[in-house]
Amino acid sequence: MGAPDIIKQHLIDPEICIRCNTCEDTCPIDAITHDDRNYVVRADVCNGCNACLSPCPTGAIDNWRTMLRGQAYPIEAQLLWDELPAEMPLPDLDAPDDSAPAAAVSGAAAADNDAAIQSVETSRHTSPRAPWSAAHPYVNLHGVRAPVTATVAGNYRLTAADASSDIHHIVLDLGTHFFPILEGQSIGILPPGTDAAGKPHYIRMYSVASPRDGERPGYNNLALTVKRVEQDHDGKPVRGVASNYLCDLAKGDTVQVVGPFGSTFLMPNHAEASVMMICTGTGSAPMRAMTERMRRNLAQFSGRRMLFFGARNAAELPYFGPLLKLPRDFLDIHFAFSRDPGSPRRYVQDAIREAAESVAALLGDANGHVYICGLKGMEDGVLAAFETVCASAGLNWQALETTMKAEGRLHIETY
Numbered sequence: 552m553g554a555p556d557i558i559k560q561h562l563i564d565p566e567i568c569i570r571c572n573t574c575e576d577t578c579p580i581d582a583i584t585h586d587d588r589n590y591v592v593r594a595d596v597c598n599g600c601n602a603c604l605s606p607c608p609t610g611a612i613d614n615w616r617t618m619l620r621g622q623a624y625p626i627e628a629q630l631l632w633d634e635l636p637a638e639m640p641l642p643d644l645d646a647p648d649d650s651a652p653a654a655a656v657s658g659a660a661a662a663d664n665d666a667a668i669q670s671v672e673t674s675r676h677t678s679p680r681a682p683w684s685a686a687h688p689y690v691n692l693h694g695v696r697a698p699v700t701a702t703v704a705g706n707y708r709l710t711a712a713d714a715s716s717d718i719h720h721i722v723l724d725l726g727t728h729f730f731p732i733l734e735g736q737s738i739g740i741l742p743p744g745t746d747a748a749g750k751p752h753y754i755r756m757y758s759v760a761s762p763r764d765g766e767r768p769g770y771n772n773l774a775l776t777v778k779r780v781e782q783d784h785d786g787k788p789v790r791g792v793a794s795n796y797l798c799d800l801a802k803g804d805t806v807q808v809v810g811p812f813g814s815t816f817l818m819p820n821h822a823e824a825s826v827m828m829i830c831t832g833t834g835s836a837p838m839r840a841m842t843e844r845m846r847r848n849l850a851q852f853s854g855r856r857m858l859f860f861g862a863r864n865a866a867e868l869p870y871f872g873p874l875l876k877l878p879r880d881f882l883d884i885h886f887a888f889s890r891d892p893g894s895p896r897r898y899v900q901d902a903i904r905e906a907a908e909s910v911a912a913l914l915g916d917a918n919g920h921v922y923i924c925g926l927k928g929m930e931d932g933v934l935a936a937f938e939t940v941c942a943s944a945g946l947n948w949q950a951l952e953t954t955m956k957a958e959g960r961l962h963i964e965t966y
Contacts (some may be wrong), residue, residue, distance in 0.1 A: 554562065555821060556619060556620040556621070557617065557619060558594065558599075558617075558618075558619075558620045558621070558736065559599065559615045559616070559617050559622065559626060559869065559956070560592075560594050560615065560616045560618055560623050561592040561594070561597045561599065561614070561615055562591075562592060562614045562615065562616060562624070562635055563583075563590050563592060563611050563612055563614065563629075564591070564610075564611040564614050564634075564635050565588075565589050565590075565611075565632050565633060565634060565635070565753075566613075566633070566634050566694065566695045566696075566753070566800075567609045567610065567611045567691070567694065567695060567739070567754060567809070567821040568590055568609065568611035568752075569588070569608065569609055569611075569753070570585070570738070571608065571755050571916075571966075572585075572588060572590075573603075573606050573608065573855065574590060574603040574606070574607055574612050574915050575590060575843070576675070577602055577603045577606050577675065577944050578601070578602060580598060580712075580799070580961065581595075582597040582598070583603065584626070584644075586630050586714065586941035587834060588630055588631070589629060589630050589631075589632060590713050591626055591629035591630055591730075592627075592897065593622040593626060593627075594620075594624070595615060595623075596895070598666070599673055602716040602749070604848045605679040605814070605815060605844050606677070606815075608737060608756060608813055608924075608964075609691075609739070609754075609756065609810075609812045609961055610690060610691050610812065610879060610901070611692075611833065612856045612965055613778060614635055615956045616638065616639070618639070624636070625665065626747060626830055630866070633750070635814075637706075637782060646679075648748045656954050660901060661815075674962065675932060676930075676952065676956070676963055677956070677961060677962050677963040677964070678815060678956045678957075678958070678961050679815065679956070679962060680815055680959040681815045681816075681817040681959050682817060682819035682824070682958075683819075683821075683958070684819045684820040684821035684824065684961060685733070685817035685819060685820060685959075686704055686733055686763070686817070686819065686820055686836065687734050688736060688811070688813065688817060688952060689731045689811060689813045690736075690810070690811055690813065690814055691810070691812070692730065692731075692810070692811065693701075693728075693730065693808070693809050693810060694799045694809055695739075695741065695753075695809055697776045698741055698807040698808055698809045699725060699728045699730055699807070700722040700726075700728075700805050700806075700807060700808075701724060701726070701728075701805065701806050701807075701808045702723070702726065702803065702804070702805055702806075703721065703722070703723060703724075703725045703801065703802055703803060703805070703806065704722040704723065704724040704766075704802065704805045705720075705721070705722040705802060706720075706721050706765075706798070706802065707720045708720075708724075709776070709869040710794070710867055710868070711866035711867075712864070714867045715863070716778055716799060716832070716862075716863070717778065717779040718776065718777065718778045718779075719776075719777050719778075719779070719797070719798045719832060720760065720774060720775075720869070721774065721775045721776075721777055721797055721798075721800065721872075722766050722767075722772055722773070722774050723762075723772060723773055723774070723806065723808065724770070724771065724772045725771045725772060725773065725808070726771065728770070728771070728916065729869070730771070730773075730808070730810070730811065731759075731763070731772055732759050732763060732811050732960070733761060733789060733811075733817055733839045733843045734762055734814040734817065734818045734819075734837060734840035734844050734943060735758070735764050735813060735817045735840065735841065735922070735962075736758075736759055736760075736810070736811045736816075736817070737754050737756045737757060737758045737759060737774075737807040737810065737812045737813050738756070738757060738759060738773070738794050738808050738809070738810040738811055738812065738814040738843075738869065739754035739757075739808065739810050739812065740754060740755050740756075740796075740797065740806060740807070740808060740809075741753065741754055741806075741807035741809065742755065742793045742930070743796070743807075744792075744794045744798045745952075746767060746792075747750060750756060750795040752792055752793070754795035754809055755792070755794075755953060756810075756812060756832060756922070757776075757777060757797075757836070758759075758775075758776070758833075758834075758837045758840075758964075759774065759775065759811075759823045759836065759837070759840055760772050760773075760774040760775055760835075760836035760837070760839045760840055761774035761839075761840055761843065761846035762774045762779065762840050762841075762843045763844065768847070774840070775797070775832045775836065775871055776835060776836035776961045777794055777797045777798055777833065778794060778833045779791070779794050779795055779798040780795065780900055781792040783793075783944055786889070789864075791794060792834060797835055806958065815887075816837065816922065816924075816962045816964055817878065818841045818844065818845075818854075818920070818922075819920050820851075821918070822851060822852060822853045822854070823853060823854055823918045824852065824854045824919075824920055824921065825854035825855040825856070825913050825916055825918055825919045826841065826845075826855075826856050826857070826919075826920050826921075826922065827856065827857045827858075827859075827910070827913050827914075827919065827920070828841065828842070828856075828857065828858045828859070828922050828923045829858075829859040829861065829898065829899055829903070829921070829923045829924075829925075829933055830858075830859070830860055830861070830899075830923070830924045830925045831861040831925030831926050831929055832861075832862060832867075832869070832925055832926065833869065833925075834924035834925030834926070834964075834965075835860060835869055835870060835924075835925075836924075836966075837922065837964075838858060838860075838924065839870055839921070839923065839925055840881060841860070842856070842877075846881065846882075849881070854918060855883070855909075855915060856881065856882045856883065856911060857882075857883045857885070857906070857910070857915070858874075858882055858883070858884045858885065859884075859885045859887065859899045859902050860874070860884065860885070860886055860887070860899070861887040861888075861890055861898055861899040861929070862886075862887075862888060862889075863888065863890035863891075863901075864888045864890075864891045864892070865886070865888065868886070868888075875966070883904055883906075883909065884909070885903075885905070886902070886923075887899045887901060887902040898929070899925075899929060899932070899933060899934065900929070900932035900933050900936035903933065903936040903940065904939060904940060905936070905942045906945055907939075907944070908944075910940045910945070911940050911941060911944035911946060912942060914937065914946065914948075914951060914955075915941075915944065915946055919955075919960065920960045920961075921947060921960065921961050921962065921964075922962045922963075923962070923963040923965070924963075924964045924965070925956065925965060925966075926965060926966065927965040927966060929965065930965050931940070932962060934952075937952075
């Protein structure tokens with residue numbers, strides 16, 4: 552009798568998966584698929600290359616079960632899961648393997664429009680690792696079965712009252728809970744209630760907009776930048792479950808928080824590091840966290856800082872007023888407004904080309920780090936602008952991009 556065929560089956564945790572499609576987009580052999588409920592891995596295709604692990608923003612992808620190949624959970628079962636099955640001991644390996652594939656467990660909550668809009672997708676162009684000098688991140692300390700209860704310490708509208716974008720700055724007090732956050736990390740919010748299928752809403756993930764010592768230094772708190780979602784990417788009316796819930800919270804209300812998430816989109820901590828931040832809308836959240844960290848610790852950071860920030864116009868741009876108060880020698884700011892009355896449309900990639908000399912200098916710097924966060928549509932334009940800028944400066948962008956990815960210096964999160 553031959554040796555038993557034992558595999559480590561790769562599974563995705565439906566409880567903390569945010570259905571962002573990062574894993575499926577990243578997998579080089581198309582082993583991952585999904586329906587309107589779950590993302591799952593084909594056991595007969597997956598080769599355990601782990602290409603999908605580091606890009607996953609929540610760690611939902613990093614789950615394995617050791618089992619006989621003939622007992623691998625079929626796709627049909629995984630698509631119905633609400634939670635991962637428990638670890639099961641291997642059967643008597645001397646007995647014949649005549650068992651049927653594992654049965655399905657209960658159904659998962661269906662995806663909704665808010666998740667499609669709010670979820671984060673990690674680009675193929677991004678670095679799979681954090682900068683070498685980044686602080687150690689804590690991840691997945693609090694899960695959906697034991698979330699942390701945070702109290703709303705403040706909820707402020709950032710955009711003008713007549714702006715089409717209703718963007719809020721929300722401060723959450725974590726009390727005595729251990730919930731360490733680094734700049735660039737995210738948290739998950741558990742909206743109350745159930746979806747159309749009667750299942751609890753799954754988590755929505757938001758980048759933290761405050762530095763590691765909190766929105767208010769010395770207190771255990773953090774800030775979020777949240778846009779109220781009232782239409783999808785096609786302009787059709789929807790009511791985002793989590794975004795509307797958060798934007799409507801009042802001071803003193805409580806909210807269920809899980810996480811932290813994210814181990815790569817982290818800022819460098821060595822003094823010589825130069826940082827270029829490129830964002831649109833609520834993609835400004837991690838940039839605000841990094842900028843505030845550097846502002847509070849100026850003696851620790853001697854490198855250059857550049858910010859390219861895009862919005863329809865100044866009234867639609869969160870944190871516009873505070874950014875104007877920062878001295879130019881601290882942060883070299885370039886705004887790009889695409890719907891500014893009386894002005895031609897201008898996007899972040901246009902601003903990058905206009906600042907070609909400074910951009911090329913930072914890209915060519917071995918201590919230069921780039922962070923891109925915002926709408927998915929900006930990514931190709933920004934990378935094309937880098938290529939143009941580099942060509943004018945005698946640099947090879949393709950080679951430089953490969954180097955920056957390998958060294959943890961190019962980070963992209965778009966949605």
